[in-house]
Amino acid sequence: MTVNDPKSAPLVRIRGLEKSFGNTRVLRGIDLDVRKGEVVALVGSSGSGKTTLLRCVNLLEHPTAGRIEIGGERLFHVEAGRDVARLPAAAIHRMRARVGMVFQQFNLFPHMNVLANVMEGPRTVKREAAASNRARALDLLAKVGMAEFADRMPDRLSGGQKQRVSIARALNMQPELMLFDEPTSALDPELVGEVLKTMIALAKEGMTMLVVTHELGFALEVADRVVFLDQGTVAADGPPRDILLDPPNDRLKAFVNRFHETADLMRPLIG
């Protein structure tokens, strides 16, 4: 969707990333670059490590080994069991403030209304003044079509509405990068479209996005690149059409065939 200069330094640079839970090796040496303005879809069957990989990017999950850089700054570096980066907690918090995240289960704060949810990050993390924070929050709520719900409590919203609020909440931190963790998987089918529309608008504005998704239609039509994870490794990485319409290996082929029909459902939303 956006034209990238392939020589520009990637916004996200991941090298040799490994993650184990006990004896289970979930990630087995992942290399991945995401350039500025790029939309990368992470796909794969459940258990392939895609959500773990996404959660490692902002260190919600602590990797076992490897290197992560965001915007050229080292966020994580463990080599041969030794923490080379030794970043203080405050540096990790600052980095997370530059990366927005949207969760499968929305994770809105149930004790705050919609507007307070959207304002919470800048208020607490950046200590931003209420006036500018509120103005931007209301703008963002309007953008995701939730302006008239600003005073509602989250438990009185539908799943799709919650997810749109959570996107506005992440955007209000003015992030350089947005991480999406299966943002439509917890939604009733008829609510998926409104969330995808919001994400498509965001992609068109040039937001850098790393999206874990089962919506292969979205991956095909919106993503600049599709990365297929299989058993903790990158099994394919390339333009959506090459990866999804002409799968380069059998495991990917098997995976894609199960999802082909959703692409047809997506097209009307793009236009």
Place this chain on the structure above:
Amino acid sequence: MFDWQILVANQHLLWYGLLTTIKYTIVTSLAGLAIGLLVAVGQLSRFFALRAAGRIFVEFFRNIPLLVWLLWSYYALPIFAGINISREMAGVVALSLYVASYYAEIFRAGIQSIDRGQFDAARAMGMSDGQAMRRIILPQAVRRMVPPLSGQTIIQMKNTTLLSVITIPDLLYQASYISSFTYKPMEVYTAVGLVFLVILIPLTWIARRLEHRQEGR
């Protein structure tokens, strides 16, 4: 057959006893809340030693009969520690530590009952653990803690009657004192029971209302 007159005649003793009971309930509950919070924080700590210490504290006090612990604090602690503590101090310490173990469990369970996703969302926007606790986790957890905390405090008020065994003049002690020279235990102990019911039934009712309000949310 009831001789209520003796209650009226000795009412100053009963009032004093009631005041003592209320005083010990308030002081030991407040001290217990403070200690319980510390123990809960210890149990949720990332350091093994603190978690273990918190766990041991809770298991110790929850599994020892309060009466045994109270008598031990008064009679045995001074000998073991080589210190001389008043019976009032022994009573406050014993009851405070005891209720602290229950409060600690309520705090810990309240915090742990909050969905992990709330912590994820807070941390993902760059909050420190302290900010996430203060802004996101505690405001939700405290609401869930209020009903069990009030229930435990009601139990604490009833438990203060055990103070009478170390001769602290609470309501029950005063009652046994009055019956010792009036020979009217039936009237006196009936009155003590009624006093507790009159105070605690409304409080229990309020606690239950709080619980229902939680469920309604």
